[in-house]
Amino acid sequence: MKYVRLGKRGPKVSTIGFGAWAIGGMNWGKTDDRDSLRALHSALDHGVTLIDTADVYGFGHSEELIAKVIAERGKNNLVIATKAGNDFYNADEKDDQGYGPIKQTYSKEYLIFAAEQSIRRLGVEALDILQLHSPDLDKLEQEEPWQALEQLKRDGKILHAGLSIQSFKETEQAHLLDTHHDLLDTIQVRYNLLERQAEKVLFPKALQYGIGVIVRIPLLFGFLTGKFNTDSRFTEDDHRKMNLSPEKLEHYLGQVAKMRPLFDRYPQQTMAQVSLRFCISHPACQVAIPGAKTNKQVEENCAASDFGTIPEHEIPALDLM
Numbered sequence: 637m638k639y640v641r642l643g644k645r646g647p648k649v650s651t652i653g654f655g656a657w658a659i660g661g662m663n664w665g666k667t668d669d670r671d672s673l674r675a676l677h678s679a680l681d682h683g684v685t686l687i688d689t690a691d692v693y694g695f696g697h698s699e700e701l702i703a704k705v706i707a708e709r710g711k712n713n714l715v716i717a718t719k720a721g722n723d724f725y726n727a728d729e730k731d732d733q734g735y736g737p738i739k740q741t742y743s744k745e746y747l748i749f750a751a752e753q754s755i756r757r758l759g760v761e762a763l764d765i766l767q768l769h770s771p772d773l774d775k776l777e778q779e780e781p782w783q784a785l786e787q788l789k790r791d792g793k794i795l796h797a798g799l800s801i802q803s804f805k806e807t808e809q810a811h812l813l814d815t816h817h818d819l820l821d822t823i824q825v826r827y828n829l830l831e832r833q834a835e836k837v838l839f840p841k842a843l844q845y846g847i848g849v850i851v852r853i854p855l856l857f858g859f860l861t862g863k864f865n866t867d868s869r870f871t872e873d874d875h876r877k878m879n880l881s882p883e884k885l886e887h888y889l890g891q892v893a894k895m896r897p898l899f900d901r902y903p904q905q906t907m908a909q910v911s912l913r914f915c916i917s918h919p920a921c922q923v924a925i926p927g928a929k930t931n932k933q934v935e936e937n938c939a940a941s942d943f944g945t946i947p948e949h950e951i952p953a954l955d956l957m
C-alpha cells in the first residue's frame with residue numbers, strides 16, 4: 637500500500653481507502669454485518685488508513701461498525717472521514733425520496749449537533765474529517781454551513797473540514813473553492829474512467845489551493861469491475877436498480893468498450909484494479925474509496941495501490957467520451 641498527504645493540510649492516507657456506504661446495510665441490498673466487519677478488518681490488514689462514511693449510512697449503522705473495529709484495534713493512524721447534513725434524525729416519511737426519510741439540513745446548529753452525534757457513535761475524541769454531505773448549491777451559498785465547520789474546528793471537534801461535491805455538479809460548485817479555500821481541507825468528488833467532468837474546472841482549482849481530493853464511486857457502483865451486462869438486475873432495495881438500470885448499463889457498456897486498449901495494456905491486472913489506478917493517477921487526486929462488502933473485494937482493490945499510477949500518455953483522451 638502506498639501513502640500520500642491529502643492536500644497541503646490534510647493527514648497522510650493510503651491511496652486506496654474504504655467506502656463504507658454499502659456496509660451501512662441500506663440502499664445496497666442485503667448485507668451481513670459479519671461480512672462487513674471482516675471486510676473492514678481486511679482493509680486495515682491490507683494497509684488502508686482512510687475510511688469514508690456518513691452519519692446517514694444505515695442511519696448510524698456504518699459508523700457503529702467502524703466504532704467496533706476502532707474499539708478492537710485502536711484508532712492508531714486511521715483517518716475517519718464522515719459526513720453530515722442528510723438529516724435522518726428529524727425527517728419523516730414525506731421526506732423519503734428513495735433513500736429513506738432524509739432532509740437536507742445545513743443550519744449551523746444542526747451540523748454541530750450531527751457532528752457531536754458522530755463523535756459519540758464513533759467513540760472518538762474528534763472527527764478527523766467532517767464533510768458537508770453533497771448539499772444543493774443554494775444551501776452552500778448560505779453562511780451557516782461554513783460557520784458550523786469553522787466553529788467545530790475552533791472547538792477541536794473536527795480536525796479537517798471537507799465538502800462532498802454533489803454528483804454531476806462538479807463544475808457548477810467549483811467556485812466554492814475560491815471562496816472557502818482557507819477553511820476547506822478536502823473535497824470528495826464523483827470521478828471514474830467514465831465520469832470525468834471534474835477534470836475540467838474543479839481539479840485545477842483543488843490543485844491551485846492545495847485542497848485534498850477523495851475520489852468516490854471509483855468503480856461506478858461495481859460496473860467498472862466488468863461483472864455487469866444488460867441482463868444484470870438489482871433488487872428493489874438496491875439503488876443500482878435505478879443507477880445501473882438496463883438503459884444506463886447499455887450506455888456505460890458502449891463507453892467502456894472505448895477503454896479496452898487501456899485494460900488490454902495490463903492483462904495481469906483486473907478491470908477493477910486498472911479503474912482504481914486511473915482514479916489516483918490525476919495529479920489532483922490522492923485517494924480512491926471503493927466500497928466493498930467482502931474481504932476478497934478488499935484484497936483486489938487494495939492491490940491496485942501498489943501497481944501505482946498510470947502514465948499520462950496512456951490515459952484515454954477526454955474527448956474520447
Ligand SMILES: NC(=O)c1ccc[n+]([C@@H]2O[C@H](COP(=O)([O-])OP(=O)(O)OC[C@H]3O[C@@H](n4cnc5c(N)ncnc54)[C@H](OP(=O)(O)O)[C@@H]3O)[C@@H](O)[C@H]2O)c1
Nearest residue numbers: 655656657770800852853854855856857858861926927933
Ligand atoms: N454523496 C456522497 O458523498 C457519496 C455518494 C456515493 C458514495 N460515497 C462514498 O464513496 C464510496 C464508494 O462509492 P460506492 O460504494 O457508491 O461505489 P463504488 O466504490 O464504485 O462501488 C462499490 C461496489 O462495487 C462492488 N465492488 C467493489 N469492489 C469490487 C471488486 N473488486 N469486484 C467486484 N465488485 C466490487 C461492491 O458491490 P457488489 O458486491 O454488491 O456488486 C461495492 O459495494 C461509498 O462507499 C461512500 O463512502 C459518497
